[in-house]
Amino acid sequence: MRNGGRLRAGRDDRLCLGCGSSLPPPFLDLGSTPLANAYLRPERAKLPEETFPLAVAYCANCHLVQLADRVLPDRMFGEYLYFSSYSDSFLNHACRMVNEMIQRFGLDGTSRVLEIASNDGYLLQYFLRRGVRVLGVEPARNIAAEATRNGIPTLTCFFGPEAVSEIQARFGFADLIIGNNVLAHVPTVNDFLSAAAACLKPDGAAVFEFPYVKELLDKSEFDTIYHEHVFYYSLSAVEILARRTGLEVFDVERQPIHGGSLRVFLQRPGRRPSAVRVETMLRQERDEGLTDAEHFVSFGLQVEALKRQLVSMLQQLKFSGNRLAAYGAPAKGNTLLNYCCIGSELLEFTVDRSPHKQGMLLPGSHLPILPPEELTARRPDYALILPWNIAGEIVDQQLEYLRAGGRFIVPIPEPRILEHGA
Ligand SMILES: [Zn+2]
Numbered sequence: 001m002r003n004g005g006r007l008r009a010g011r012d013d014r015l016c017l018g019c020g021s022s023l024p025p026p027f028l029d030l031g032s033t034p035l036a037n038a039y040l041r042p043e044r045a046k047l048p049e050e051t052f053p054l055a056v057a058y059c060a061n062c063h064l065v066q067l068a069d070r071v072l073p074d075r076m077f078g079e080y081l082y083f084s085s086y087s088d089s090f091l092n093h094a095c096r097m098v099n100e101m102i103q104r105f106g107l108d109g110t111s112r113v114l115e116i117a118s119n120d121g122y123l124l125q126y127f128l129r130r131g132v133r134v135l136g137v138e139p140a141r142n143i144a145a146e147a148t149r150n151g152i153p154t155l156t157c158f159f160g161p162e163a164v165s166e167i168q169a170r171f172g173f174a175d176l177i178i179g180n181n182v183l184a185h186v187p188t189v190n191d192f193l194s195a196a197a198a199c200l201k202p203d204g205a206a207v208f209e210f211p212y213v214k215e216l217l218d219k220s221e222f223d224t225i226y227h228e229h230v231f232y233y234s235l236s237a238v239e240i241l242a243r244r245t246g247l248e249v250f251d252v253e254r255q256p257i258h259g260g261s262l263r264v265f266l267q268r269p270g271r272r273p274s275a276v277r278v279e280t281m282l283r284q285e286r287d288e289g290l291t292d293a294e295h296f297v298s299f300g301l302q303v304e305a306l307k308r309q310l311v312s313m314l315q316q317l318k319f320s321g322n323r324l325a326a327y328g329a330p331a332k333g334n335t336l337l338n339y340c341c342i343g344s345e346l347l348e349f350t351v352d353r354s355p356h357k358q359g360m361l362l363p364g365s366h367l368p369i370l371p372p373e374e375l376t377a378r379r380p381d382y383a384l385i386l387p388w389n390i391a392g393e394i395v396d397q398q399l400e401y402l403r404a405g406g407r408f409i410v411p412i413p414e415p416r417i418l419e420h421g422a
Helices: 088-105 124-129 141-149 161-171 189-199 213-218 235-244 276-288 293-319 331-339 373-378 388-397 399-403
Strands: 028-033 052-058 065-067 112-116 133-137 174-180 200-211 248-255 261-267 324-327 382-385 407-410 416-418
Touching (some): 028 331, 088 124, 088 174, 088 388, 112 161, 133 161, 161 189, 174 189, 189 235, 213 293, 235 248, 293 324, 382 388, 388 399
Parallel strands (some): 112 133, 112 174, 174 200
Antiparallel strands (some): 028 052, 052 065, 200 261, 248 261, 407 416
């Protein structure tokens, strides 16, 4: 039972965080790893790192894919190194989303937009420029402070039932609530959505984006699994969840961001007609196995095969005398490296554009994070791209490295090599 997780005390009596029914054993076990955002200062390299089990289970009753073990959120979000504004593609996505929302919901100077997990104000800044009133809610103190410095009104707290009265008093009810990449992070998701419903005007809409579990399965994106991501949603799961919390799905769109996301539109029941594509996607999900436990079990086996393939590729390159490094220091990279047990014996370092990460070490693998210029300066033969979802952007920025003979490895959906002119 090396992979079944039954040996771990207490897991058998885990209950689904959505519907409360008993959870089956995990379909994928990524081992016990440090938190994916627990970047280390070099002086702490010799100290023991705290690790937590990382395994995913599927609830056949409400279709929610979720972590089998959970870490308390305040362990994870007190200080957070992910500043949204450091990724160009993320900013472009936010700007486009704002334009679409303003047009679709007819927002103007009288409208109010509330963003949950507003980060450094990367998205709300575009609403502000269009004269729309905004409030951000952001639990990470350092990031909320940066947003406030940038002129984005921000409450520093977790969004949930206890935040509702302060939001209503300070801001009123919202025409639009946006929550990008937050729904997956909140273990008490029933309370969270009920609180969102409580902050909405009667005709208001709540729009959430999150990585789509179908993409995770179809493209082997197992590295989007980490302790901060409690849930991996299908529309089938969100539809049940919304109904439970007094909301309904009235539209859904697929978005290319983060390796493939869903954007769902929620409202109080019956306020607008439901788009036909909601029913279409629910039917497709049933047809494709997203509501079938066996489908998830075969995914677990597929991930184990990918791990063997990537490690063997890197080992062969290294043993043939190549120097290897990594590019990027995203949380997902830590899942990938730690699950595959790839560390400094294979990769020399990684580089990242965020000055907040430079000088730190990746959790678990302890690769040092250097500025991007070091890639051309130190010129490893191969660099493993950890944020593979923006591989195109990275290649464009690193033409000098490629022209000098450097090559990139994209690990997912299956390991492949990119070189200049290829
Ligand atoms: Zn359930």
